[in-house]
Amino acid sequence: NAGVTQTPKFQVLKTGQSMTLQCAQDMNHNSMYWYRQDPGMGLRLIYYSASEGTTDKGEVPNGYNVSRLNKREFSLRLESAAPSQTSVYFCASSERWTSGSSSYNEQFFGPGTRLTVL
Amino acid sequence: GIQVEQSPPDLILQEGANSTLRCNFSDSVNNLQWFHQNPWGQLINLFYIPSGTKQNGRLSATTVATERYSLLYISSSQTTDSGVYFCAVFKLIFGTGTLLAVQP
Numbered sequence: 001n002a003g004v005t006q007t008p009k010f011q012v013l014k015t016g017q018s019m020t021l022q023c024a025q026d027m028n029h030n031s032m033y034w035y036r037q038d039p040g041m042g043l044r045l046i047y048y049s050a051s052e053g054t055t056d057k058g059e060v061p062n063g064y065n066v067s068r069l070n071k072r073e074f075s076l077r078l079e080s081a082a083p084s085q086t087s088v089y090f091c092a093s094s095e096r097w098t099s100g101s102s103s104y105n106e107q108f109f110g111p112g113t114r115l116t117v118l
Numbered sequence: 119g120i121q122v123e124q125s126p127p128d129l130i131l132q133e134g135a136n137s138t139l140r141c142n143f144s145d146s147v148n149n150l151q152w153f154h155q156n157p158w159g160q161l162i163n164l165f166y167i168p169s170g171t172k173q174n175g176r177l178s179a180t181t182v183a184t185e186r187y188s189l190l191y192i193s194s195s196q197t198t199d200s201g202v203y204f205c206a207v208f209k210l211i212f213g214t215g216t217l218l219a220v221q222p
Contacts, residue, residue, distance in 0.1 A: 042204055042212025088159060105149050106166035107210060112159055
C-alpha cells in the first residue's frame with residue numbers, strides 16, 4: 001500500500017516552459033488535492049477534486065490547470081512556468097465519512113515535488 | 119475566510135522536556151488535523167481531531183471546538199521531534215506552523 005505517490009521528486013524549469021506533475025493514490029479515496037508550500041509558510045490549496053469528474057479552484061489557482069484522469073490519478077499542469085511558481089507541491093487524498101450528524105474528512109499527503117523555475 | 123493561528127512560532131527545548139503547541143481558529147470547523155513536517159520536508163499525519171482528545175505514545179491532542187482551539191502536547195521530547203508542526207482546518211487551511219528544535 002503506497003498511499004499517495006508523486007512524480008517527479010525534483011524538477012528545474014526555465015521561465016515559459018510547461019510541465020505536468022503527477023499524483024496517484026491507492027486508497028480508493030474520492031477526493032484529491034493539490035497544495036503548494038512556499039518557504040517558511042504553511043500549505044495553500046491550488047485545486048481540488050471532490051470526486052472523479054469534478055475539479056474546483058482553491059485559494060491560489062492562477063497559472064495552473066488540473067485533470068482528474070480517473071479515481072486514482074490527479075495531475076497538475078503548469079502551462080507557462082514563472083519564477084513565482086517555484087515551490088514545493090504536495091498532493092493529498094481523502095475520503096469523507098459520516099457518523100451521526102457529523103462528517104469527517106482526513107487528508108493524507110504525498111512526499112512532495114520540489115520545483116524550481118529559473 | 120477562516121484564519122488559523124499557531125503559537126508559539128518557534129520553540130527550543132532540551133531533550134526530555136514537555137511542550138504544548140496551540141492552534142486557534144476563527145470559525146467553527148468539523149475537520150482539524152495536526153501534522154509534523156520533518157527536516158526532510160515529509161508531512162506526517164499526527165492526529166485527525168475535530169473534537170475531543172486523542173493520544174498516540176508521547177503525543178496527545180485536544181480540540182475544544184466550541185472555543186475554537188486545539189492543543190498538541192509533546193512529552194519527553196526527543197531530537198527526532200524536531201521540525202515544523204502544523205495544524206490545518208477545513209479543506210485544509212494551514213496555520214503558519216510552530217518550528218520546534220529539540221537539543222540533546
